[in-house]
């Protein structure tokens with residue numbers, strides 16, 4: 001049993017177990033550890049074909065691993081990661097490697113990497129995306145940390161990852177906590193895409209009056225085109241699921257209050273710290289939080305009703321809605337990638353946006369055919385200042401913006417909340433405005449606080465006596 005296994009997994013819940021099964025399918029000698037005997041039993045049952053076995057004793061588990069040890073953690077993010085590390089470290093040797101594959105906050109990963117490197121242990125933060133299915137049959141993975149140590153797990157990760165045109169959906173992301181940072185931003189984009197799909201549902205239902213079957217058919221039609229994506233497929237399929245209890249559609253009996261585990265909020269928080277705006281992602285985080293005020297929403301919907309306005313041409317509106325959804329999708333990726341670029345400079349992550357868009361094309365929750373265009377854009381121009389700067393994206397924008405404007409206007413006239421659609425359009429307009437009105441902001445700041453301003457016709461810092469002529 002001693003030094004027999006290539007990799008050991010700590011945490012044999014659904015994700016950990018499925019990833020181990022995936023590794024075993026790919027011919028790797030792997031094992032697991034979990035305090036919960038039921039999890040060990042489940043691993044043995046599911047992994048019968050590969051004779052997969054786990055350990056109940058941490059010491060025996062550690063002794064069973066090849067040197068230098070490769071240990072992967074798939075335990076809930078937060079304090080549990082620290083306590084597992086604390087238990088582990090006295091049993092490890094210098095050169096061993098711990099890979100935290102949960103959704104840890106990147107600042108925790110930075111701290112842990114520094115603490116562990118002092119003890120000669122390589123610590124990796126690796127984002128995994130794709131849910132249970134992905135872990136079992138091919139996720140997208142975002143590992144960051146010491147590059148030499150990464151090479152020790154590279155063959156395993158490449159083998160188990162999803163593949164697009166034969167390319168593995170895993171790549172070394174960069175040093176430090178870059179892996180977890182990129183996964184966090186992935187989730188920010190995920191929140192935004194989920195919200196634009198929710199807004200689309202609202203408009204199909206409440207502007208066009210579509211029933212669930214018509215909504216299913218519309219999403220099915222769109223998913224055969226440029227909108228094709230995992231999240232649209234999932235969303236489409238929701239509209240055909242019936243509720244066992246009532247016999248009606250399940251979607252209609254689900255409370256309209258969304259929860260979250262925090263990765264979207266973290267993305268927004270970092271964007272504020274880095275002063276790199278991602279308003280559409282922010283709106284998606286706020287939309288979930290606003291949904292919680294159900295009682296207030298019900299009371300205000302009665303106190304402040306709004307009259308619906310009929311859409312003249314329903315077929316045309318449906319076409320425009322597809323365009324608006326595509327536009328908001330482009331914008332969600334654009335904001336996330338822009339944030340990654342800024343973070344890379346700030347935190348010295350050395351991020352390669354071409355590779356990141358490449359590994360997001362398969363396996364992960366935000367996979368979409370659009371990512372192929374994005375990948376091509378960064379391949380053509382690795383220093384692309386913004387996704388909107390790419391010529392082929394610009395050509396698409398020119399086509400879809402007029403329809404998007406009409407969707408936003410129609411929703412606003414109908415009093416339907418479309419925080420992400422509206423913010424995406426305003427973001428777009430802000431970025432394509434050569435003369436913004438923010439000269440006024442500078443004048444105001446100088447007027448009441450002597451904060452100074454710069455002039456368009458002369459270098460230097462100026463202050464005016466604003467009351468002179470009053």
Ligand code: 6PG
Pocket residue numbers: 103128129130131187190259260261262263264364365
């Ligand atoms: C993934 C998902 C995964 C999970 C999110 C959900 O990439 O596989 O992002 O990590 O579904 O954590 O996040 P919320 O619970 O915050 O919606």
